[in-house]
Amino acid sequence: MSTGSKWAGWRRIAVCLTLGLLLAGCSGKNTYNRDYDKLPKGSYTGKSYTVKRGDTLYYIAWITDSEVSDLARINKIRPPYNLEVGQKLRLSGSAPTKTAATRRKASSAAIAKQTPPPGAARCWRWPTSGRIVQAYSNSDGGNKGIDIAGKRGQPIYASAKGKVVYVGNQLRGYGNLIMIKHGEDFITAYAHNDTTLVRNGQDVKAGQKIGTMGSTGTDSVFLHFQIRYRATALDPQRYLPPQGSSPSC
Template sequence: MRAGSLSIQPMRFLLCLLLGVLLVGCSGNKSGSDSSGSVYTVKRGDTLSRISRMTGTSVAELARLNGIKPPYTIEVGQKIKTGGSSKLLGKKSTSTAKVTPSSAVPQSSWPPVGQRCWRWPTSGKVIMPYSTADGGNKGIDIAGSRGQAVYAAGAGKVVYVGNQLRGYGNLIMIKHSEDYITAYAHNDTLLVNNGQSVKIGQKIATMGSSDADSVRLHFQIRYRATAIDPLRYLPPQGSKPKC
């Protein structure tokens, strides 16, 4: 089924599936930390925004529950109250979203480099790399300045624009084919609409800190619902894609 021919009901299903995939990709934590009930134990490399994505509780709510003030500094071993499960679009909780897990396509079966043309969605230092660990970062976080341009990493059709998914702030998702979707989170201003076709390199948003503890872009490439490492497929930063 082509993106341009999606009817209303399939589009709703696709939207719920995509949001659920993001939740599963960043929820739960089994590697070296205690996430029991509504309390999470901070481990090395954690930030408040990362905990927000894993637990589905907004950064603002985490800060309020734990009396954490800007710049939202947390320490290894610190107990963070998460406020329990959140709602997905007001209907499903993070614990009941049943979708294809991030491990559905093993790394050995990831698409070859160069199969598709990608460009950097913005410029800046990668402050959090991709991780295959349970509860790890299923994309890359790129630091920048507020208002900095965010670009479409490839040509495609916008399938989601909104902020219903806690932990991602103002989020844009672009479908590039039946196999590929990219996600752009924590934006300030959103410059595209649902159903809009975009070109590679088109400005789609401005960078912000919505549901994050600092200005950044969280960027994902998903192949058949599996989050794959963007750094493996993006060209060297600062260079144009060779396609």
């Protein structure tokens, strides 16, 4: 083979490699763009759920899009909502009370009209600092919170005072997840933590460090943060103060 032919062959190989890398880059997914509500929500099926180790009633309500009060009523569970591994919970089979149904309908209507539900304007704090790489969306399969980019090990703080009701990594796609209950109607969630610094049942103060930012359950370092009113996800940016400032209340 002549020298010219060899160089022509190497040029063709180089062009192919370059195109291959470009195509791979173009086809790579946006690791921040996570359709969380399309991810598997647990191992439950039908109208019942079998309690597993680490489950709490708040976690089960979260993954089944139910209200804690409805699950407690249907299954006759009293506060503090203790569960046993292997216990089978009914998710339906008993129609919600008119009060619960009306409450859910009113809540959905309020969110659709961008009217804050009662108590939504409480003193929420930013759970961490950083650029928002994906905003909230109320569309089907949309992002039901906000994704905040940062550095691995960056502190994560409780957005308001409350009680930790779940710490674990059972929900695929969320990595190490922390859920905090604020009163009876609100829950905040903090996903993809590198480390978790709180335990189930622990009372936390607003601004208390509860974990560190990581990439568990995803491919990039960021925090997925949600505020939920009963079973309805709210847009956190509507209730958080400007980044870098403290709540005015």
